[in-house]
Amino acid sequence: MSWSCSNYLCLSSSSSSSLVNSNELTRFNRRNLSCEYKEERRKDNDLKRPINISAYNGLKSPSYKLDKAQRRKEHVLKKPNNICAYYSLKPPSYKFDALEPYMSKRTLEVHWGEHHRGYVETLNKYLSKNDVLYGYTMDELIRVTYNNGNPLPEFNVAAQVWNHDFFWESMQPGGGNLPILGLMDQIEKDFGSFANFREEFIESALTLFGSGWVWLVLKRNEKRLAIATTTNAVTPLVWDDIPLLSLDMWEHAYYLDYKNDRARYANVFMDHLVSWNAVLGRMARAQAFVNLGEPKIPVA
Amino acid sequence: MALRTLATPKTLGVLSRFQQQARGLQTFTLPDLSYDYGALEPAISGEIMQLHHQKHHQTYITNYNKAIEQLDDAIAKGDASTAVKLQSAIKFNGGGHVNHSIFWKNLAPTSAGGGEPPHGSLGWAIDQSFTSVDKLIAKMNAEGAAVQGSGWVWLAVDKELKRLVVETTANQDPLVTKGPNLVPLIGIDVWEHAYYLQYKNVRPDYLKNIWKVINWKYASEVYEKECP
Numbered sequence: 001m002s003w004s005c006s007n008y009l010c011l012s013s014s015s016s017s018s019l020v021n022s023n024e025l026t027r028f029n030r031r032n033l034s035c036e037y038k039e040e041r042r043k044d045n046d047l048k049r050p051i052n053i054s055a056y057n058g059l060k061s062p063s064y065k066l067d068k069a070q071r072r073k074e075h076v077l078k079k080p081n082n083i084c085a086y087y088s089l090k091p092p093s094y095k096f097d098a099l100e101p102y103m104s105k106r107t108l109e110v111h112w113g114e115h116h117r118g119y120v121e122t123l124n125k126y127l128s129k130n131d132v133l134y135g136y137t138m139d140e141l142i143r144v145t146y147n148n149g150n151p152l153p154e155f156n157v158a159a160q161v162w163n164h165d166f167f168w169e170s171m172q173p174g175g176g177n178l179p180i181l182g183l184m185d186q187i188e189k190d191f192g193s194f195a196n197f198r199e200e201f202i203e204s205a206l207t208l209f210g211s212g213w214v215w216l217v218l219k220r221n222e223k224r225l226a227i228a229t230t231t232n233a234v235t236p237l238v239w240d241d242i243p244l245l246s247l248d249m250w251e252h253a254y255y256l257d258y259k260n261d262r263a264r265y266a267n268v269f270m271d272h273l274v275s276w277n278a279v280l281g282r283m284a285r286a287q288a289f290v291n292l293g294e295p296k297i298p299v300a
Numbered sequence: 301m302a303l304r305t306l307a308t309p310k311t312l313g314v315l316s317r318f319q320q321q322a323r324g325l326q327t328f329t330l331p332d333l334s335y336d337y338g339a340l341e342p343a344i345s346g347e348i349m350q351l352h353h354q355k356h357h358q359t360y361i362t363n364y365n366k367a368i369e370q371l372d373d374a375i376a377k378g379d380a381s382t383a384v385k386l387q388s389a390i391k392f393n394g395g396g397h398v399n400h401s402i403f404w405k406n407l408a409p410t411s412a413g414g415g416e417p418p419h420g421s422l423g424w425a426i427d428q429s430f431t432s433v434d435k436l437i438a439k440m441n442a443e444g445a446a447v448q449g450s451g452w453v454w455l456a457v458d459k460e461l462k463r464l465v466v467e468t469t470a471n472q473d474p475l476v477t478k479g480p481n482l483v484p485l486i487g488i489d490v491w492e493h494a495y496y497l498q499y500k501n502v503r504p505d506y507l508k509n510i511w512k513v514i515n516w517k518y519a520s521e522v523y524e525k526e527c528p
Contacts, residue, residue: 110500114500118501209471209472210449210472210491211449231449232448232449233448233449250449251450251491251492251493252496252501255493255497256496260351260356
């Protein structure tokens, strides 16, 4: 009690007028008294607070028994359940107006910014509610949700996210022309000539009914290139083939630029947009999984 | 010389059509709309209506005529495999023609009664099956938005069971593929070409606005014919 008395004395001596307001005094006293009370409480914590029976029954966490500092530490150590990692929207590696005049900036803004973004956000929403699917990588997720032909609702969004990422990478500004090096050799081996391949690819694009994709795939079993068409969101990944090139034949991909002229869109894609470098890179990687050539066994 | 004048391209064209009609093959032509292209603004823009009618529907009709000509040839020659191979083209293009012909009659400008809710027996049947027209619209919009890729959403009457149903079909499949007794009353095209230029990817907005130009009178007529 000695320290409080001295404080009181200090205050009275420092004030200019000797007349000390009675209110101030009581307030000051009360404050000191409450400090003392808090100190005592801190010392005799457990005895002063009532015992909570339910805590002993395990119904309530005993964190109320900790003081403020300890409670803060515990709160941090207990992992909050709102930190998760999901899929993000990856932008194409070129500016939106880089593909003009073959694919307009507006198309990319809407196709990437709204369609692709919508798919990513819907996928994240699905994954936040489903712990089992959250654990898969993208490739596995597509295969699992395809469910061998009976796709789950998550399949469409997951596959479309993957498909669109693949599609942006299949195009480049200043694309088109002819494939190079080993890719050209392989195309000539499997299709006869590049002209044949191009014709077949465009014909597949035009005879596709409804929404879908046209793919150049490397077939694992047959060890050769082939052209495949799929409807809606299906991708050759579900058949375990390796896609090398894709063309989006959903109407949203070309409607703003070409209205209903699919033939012109497919031709322009082949002539000016397709990135053979990307396809070459993908084929090089695919050769790690599929043995394309004849093994060169030296004759002794 | 008389023969030469007969063999001009025009007369040759007539000759081939003659042959077709002599074979008994009925080809199809693009039906006209009973309203202007711009009459359905602002629910559906005139540009969309023109493209939809003159380009898309016309393409379906052209390809359908080609396909049934080829089918006719294949059947005449007894070529079963070609006949079967043509079936997907017939279903797609023929379905496209059938569906769009219904679609044009399902739409009417607001000045001609578009958007007016149904009265009479159809209105009563809707209230019975779906509680109210608004609930029906909400259901059809939900189903239409959920269609993956391209397709149609229909309000149909089952003429055997005398019941109203809401169905969706994929691509251009006609409604009969969902049930042989279904008669379409209202069909809404949810292919992207039907709304993309105006609504971009916001299909729900398109579905909300198209009800302002839906011709319920035609639907009522069809309904009363099936369920008098």
